[in-house]
Amino acid sequence: MKNKFHKYIEELQDAITSRIEKLDGKAMFEEDLWEREEGGGGRTRVIENGAVFEKGGVNISAVHGELPEVLRNQFKVKEGNFFACGLSLVLHPTNPFVPTVHANWRYFEMYDAEGNIVTQWFGGGQDLTPYYLFDEDATHFHTVCKSACDLHNDGFYKNFKKTCDEYFWNSHRNEARGIGGLFFDYLKENDEFSIEDRFNFVTQVGNSFLESYVPIVEKRKEIPFTKAHKDWQEVRRGRYVEFNLVHDRGTLFGLKTNGRIESILMSLPPIVQWKYNHQPEKGSEEARLLEVLMNPKEWVSF
Secondary structure, X not given: OHHHHHHHHHHHHHHHHHHHHHHHOOOOOEEEEEEOOOOEEEEEEEEEOOOOEEEEEEEEEEEEXXXXXXXXXXXXXXXXXXXXXXXXXXXXXXXXOXXXXXXXXXXXXXXXXXXXXXXXXXXXXXEEEOOOOOHHHHHHHHHHHHHHHHOOOOOHHHHHHHHHHHHOEEOXXXXXXXXXXXXXXXXXOOOOOXXXXXXXXXXXXXXXXXXXXXXXXHHHOOOOOOHHHHHXXXXXXXXXXXXXXXXXXXXXXXXXOOOOHHHHHHHOOOOOOOOOOOOOOOOOHHHHHHHHHHOOOOOOOO
């Protein structure tokens, strides 16, 4: 399974970076191959200063070795080895009317002293962070997510959408980071689903990513914008940074386990503003966005 999923994310990275380069029309991804001293490595691809994307990254990694202390404590074991691989992406557009998008799909195995698999699971999801809210874009994104889920279980979308809303919540601001999508973790084999079923589901979601995001970019990337629009985007990007550095489990895990810092912080936007006690004008589009972020909506019917 680990080889199968690693091959999948290599192919998915190629497909996504190729489509994003075509969509941007100017910038190309720069590739950085790296190795982890403890075992494994990755392939980081970053795009910057494009016609559409100000900054973005589509990264894959496959790492293995002795369990870091933080994982030994989490799993309540004294020793053990692990393998983990995944694809993680973040795309920050230049135009404030185009939303930022994040996605991640990953697989984990842990072994006993004899090398037998003790536990294995999949995790991941994709979520959208708009700066100006177009309801039809939110509905499109969630419809694609739901369609991918419904091919496997009619309860997946409802559950994983709820988990996403709860996870990407800036509790210190009492607001969501964006308008959500899907988030799932620890998808293991059980009486209802085999590990092959889990693989098929996660790859279905991964394969749906471009369909969920590219049409939105194509529709919004040419909208004229002012400095005021850009200022608002950069203020909201600050909230994005706050979530990643204060709450995001993946970021915190990487920082605590000698992760590759450039890849971990690739998700951060290039230009951000923090304005003291910034409040949008009542009745404005900026205020409407905040209202939705403080009260997550159901964008499609179950």
